[in-house]
Structures are given as C-alpha cells and as structure tokens.
Amino acid sequence: MSARSLLKGMAPVAARYTGASSVIARRYRGRGTIFMLHSVVDDAAFYPDRTLRCPVSSLERILRWLRANKIDIISLDDAIDRIDAPSTARFAVLTFDDGYADALTHALPLMERFRAPFVVYVTTGMMTGNIDAWWLGLAELIRRQDMVELSDLGLQFDCRDEARKVNTFVDIERMIHTDYSVLQHVKAAVASQGIDCGGLAKREAMTVEDLRQLAAHPLATVGAHGCTHANLAMASASAARWEMEESRRLLEDAVQKPILHFAYPFGNARACGPREAELARASGYRSAVTTRSGSIFPQHRDHLHALPREALSRLDTSSTLRCKVDGFYRAGHSRLGDPVAAM
Numbered sequence: 001m002s003a004r005s006l007l008k009g010m011a012p013v014a015a016r017y018t019g020a021s022s023v024i025a026r027r028y029r030g031r032g033t034i035f036m037l038h039s040v041v042d043d044a045a046f047y048p049d050r051t052l053r054c055p056v057s058s059l060e061r062i063l064r065w066l067r068a069n070k071i072d073i074i075s076l077d078d079a080i081d082r083i084d085a086p087s088t089a090r091f092a093v094l095t096f097d098d099g100y101a102d103a104l105t106h107a108l109p110l111m112e113r114f115r116a117p118f119v120v121y122v123t124t125g126m127m128t129g130n131i132d133a134w135w136l137g138l139a140e141l142i143r144r145q146d147m148v149e150l151s152d153l154g155l156q157f158d159c160r161d162e163a164r165k166v167n168t169f170v171d172i173e174r175m176i177h178t179d180y181s182v183l184q185h186v187k188a189a190v191a192s193q194g195i196d197c198g199g200l201a202k203r204e205a206m207t208v209e210d211l212r213q214l215a216a217h218p219l220a221t222v223g224a225h226g227c228t229h230a231n232l233a234m235a236s237a238s239a240a241r242w243e244m245e246e247s248r249r250l251l252e253d254a255v256q257k258p259i260l261h262f263a264y265p266f267g268n269a270r271a272c273g274p275r276e277a278e279l280a281r282a283s284g285y286r287s288a289v290t291t292r293s294g295s296i297f298p299q300h301r302d303h304l305h306a307l308p309r310e311a312l313s314r315l316d317t318s319s320t321l322r323c324k325v326d327g328f329y330r331a332g333h334s335r336l337g338d339p340v341a342a343m
Contacts, residue, residue: 012328021326028327028339032071032079032091035062035324036309038098038107048165049139051173051313054303058314059269063114065321066092069141075221076225076261081285084298090325094118095289095309097225099126102208104214111219121225121289122265124250126205129198133227134183135173136204137190137197142168144193147230149184159245177232177268208254215255223261224248224285226271230273232264232279240276244283260286267291267309274343277305294330294341308341 012021038052040059047053056072066073072091074082079093094111096103099122111118118236125131142148142165148157150172157168167194175182206214224244226232227250235243244262251259262280264272267290287304294308310324323329330341 003079009315012317012323021328022321023071024328024331025326028295028331029090029325030297030327030339031083031087032074032296033322033325034076034079034093034094034095034266034289034296034307034309036289036291036311037094037096037107037313038097039100040102040110042106047139047163048142048169049135049173050157050166051055051170052135053314054312055314056110058316059107059312061108061117062176062312063110063319065318067114069325071325073114073116074286076223077121077221078117079296080304083296083301084147088163093326095121095223095263095317096255097210098123098229099206099225100204101210104206104210108214108220115219117219117221119221119261121204121223122211122251123225123227123229123265124246124247125198125228126201127208129202131198131201133197133201134187134190134232137195138172138186140200141190141193141194144185148172148189150182150189152185152188153182162166169342178265179269180231180270207323211254215257221261222251222259223263224256224259224296225263226265229265230264232276233271233273237275237279241279243285244280244285248283248285262288264288264290272343275323277343280305290341290343293333293339294339295325295327297340299340300342303340306341306343319337 037054037294041055043055043057052073074088074091077091079091082091097105103120121129129298141161146161148168159168160163214220220252224247227247230243232240262285264276272290287307289307289309292308293310
C-alpha cells in the first residue's frame with residue numbers, strides 16, 4: 001500500500017475518533033445525503049473496475065449501518081420534499097447509476113430486506129449497446145493483459161496480478177478525468193485488442209423487460225442517465241439536450257411512467273455545470289444529481305438540478321460512512337469553504 005493510500009485510509013478513522021468529524025458536522029452535515037453506487041456483484045467476483053463494483057456484503061453492511069444510526073432511507077422524491085421541511089430526522093437516498101442488470105438481481109433483494117427505497121439511473125444505450133462505455137472496455141483490456149501500453153503517451157502499466165490490475169484501472173481512470181484528451185489513447189488501446197465496449201455494456205445491462213419489472217416495484221424509482229453516457233459539458237447544447245430528452249422519452253415509452261430525475265454522466269465539474277443544470281430544468285426534470293461531494297441543505301431548494309452525492313464502495317467502513325454523512329469530505333474538497341455543493 002502506498003503512503004498516499006495509507007494516509008487516505010487513516011484520515012476518516014482519525015476524524016471519527018478525535019471528534020473532528022463531529023465538529024465539522026455542525027456546519028457541513030445538512031439534512032441528509034444522496035449516495036451513489038453503480039454495480040452490485042457477488043463477493044468472490046473479481047473486477048479490475050472494482051471502484052464501480054460494490055459486493056453484496058458491502059451493501060448489506062452499509063444498509064445496516066444506516067439503520068443502526070437511525071438515518072431514514074427514503075425515496076428521492078421524499079428527500080426533495082424534506083429539504084426545507086421542519087424535521088430533525090436525517091435521511092439517506094440510495095442511487096445506482098448506468099442500469100446494470102444486477103440492480104434487479106443483486107441490489108433489489110437487499111433493498112427489499114431493509115425496506116429501502118432506491119433510484120436506478122438508466123443509460124438507455126446500455127440496453128442497446130449504443131453507448132460509449134470506455135470504462136468497461138478499459139476494464140476488459142486490463143483483465144486480459146499482463147501489461148497495458150499507452151504508447152502515444154509513453155506509458156506502461158504492470159497488470160500481472162489482481163492488485164496491479166485494480167491499481168491500473170484507478171490510475172488510468174484518474175488520468176482521463178483529469179485530462180479528457182487521454183481518453184482517445186485509451187480507446188485506441190482498447191480497440192487494438194478487438195474489444196467491443198457497446199457489446200460489454202449490453203451484456204451487463206437490464207433488458208427492457210427487466211426495466212419494466214424494476215419500475216413496477218414499489219421501492220424503485222427509474223431515472224434517466226442519458227442515451228450514450230456522453231460527457232455533456234463537452235457536447236453542444238443541442239446534443240446535451242437530446243441526451244436528456246431522448247433518454248427520458250425512451251424510458252417513459254418502456255415503463256409507461258413519468259421519468260422525473262436525471263443523473264449527469266460522470267457528474268464532475270468537467271462533465272456538467274450551470275448550462276447542463278439549466279438544460280435539465282428546461283427538459284422538465286424535477287431533479288438532477290452530480291458526483292460532487294456534499295450533503296443536502298435547505299438551500300438546495302434553489303439548486304435541485306445540481307444535487308451532490310457521496311460515492312459508496314466496498315472500502316467503506318463505519319468511519320468513512322460517518323465522515324460522509326457528517327460532510328467531512330465536502331469540507332476537505334471545498335477547503336473549509338461553502339458547505340452547500342452546487343454547480
């Protein structure tokens with residue numbers, strides 16, 4: 001383990017046991033937290049993209065922790081209604097991005113057991129294969145190879161064992177989200193091995209019948225996540241609007257219910273901003289979520305199309321969960337600035 005990883009892992013433990021998290025919570029805790037996951041998988045399964053894969057046992061542990069700490073697990077619509085309601089009860093909203101079939105096969109049984117509402121934001125291209133799922137292609141490339149080369153960038157990554165494969169995925173994904181020009185080189189490396197990213201997505205996605213079954217469940221809310229999982233901030237206004245409106249139309253046609261909530265693909269500051277928030281509002285969505293860290297505050301009543309989320313993973317412990325609901329990470333990301341994360 002690197003010194004950086006060790007320090008990162010120690011910080012939430014120190015924050016919890018020194019009381020720093022509780023002190024920070026006085027300003028950064030807010031009314032509740034929207035949490036983000038992607039795929040839920042069997043405990044023993046190996047995935048190079050493990051940052052996007054939450055084992056069943058980890059999700060169960062998270063749900064138990066929320067219940068034990070008397071945090072209400074509620075629907076997104078109920079959370080919006082609570083934003084400025086005179087209530088002291090804290091809430092959590094569980095969301096799952098992309099539309100993996102395991103939302104139905106792995107997540108739903110746990111959500112039923114804990115009577116926990118949840119949202120699945122579906123990228124319609126997952127079902128058709130018409131999606132730029134480069135992250136799945138990258139994971140498959142790393143799974144196959146002992147060495148991954150990005151020759152145009154002069155980079156090599158050692159992938160001889162599972163730990164190195166996971167680290168390689170994390171390192172390359174971080175590079176992409178820091179500088180999106182890196183992505184073209186990653187795509188070229190994936191394509192050189194004949195890997196079909198759209199086919200990988202379709203293989204892991206819910207079918208239309210799965211989607212209808214999910215939408216009919218009383219605990220589930222279906223939201224939109226675009227058609228092709230494009231970076232909307234890098235698209236033209238008309239293309240970004242099409243992603244929002246067409247994915248909504250396709251989902252409503254499939255499930256015969258209104259689709260009122262949207263999740264921005266990638267969701268960081270390089271992938272969505274004020275323009276995308278206005279497009280989501282104008283497209284008729286009640287809310288839209290980002291991947292910016294932070295809690296939900298009464299002020300978000302005026303920023304319903306820029307709601308922050310905290311990511312969940314297999315690495316979460318009671319200490320990291322406490323820091324997330326206390327707003328500890330928002331305090332760090334903002335350098336002790338504004339507790340209200342918006343665009």
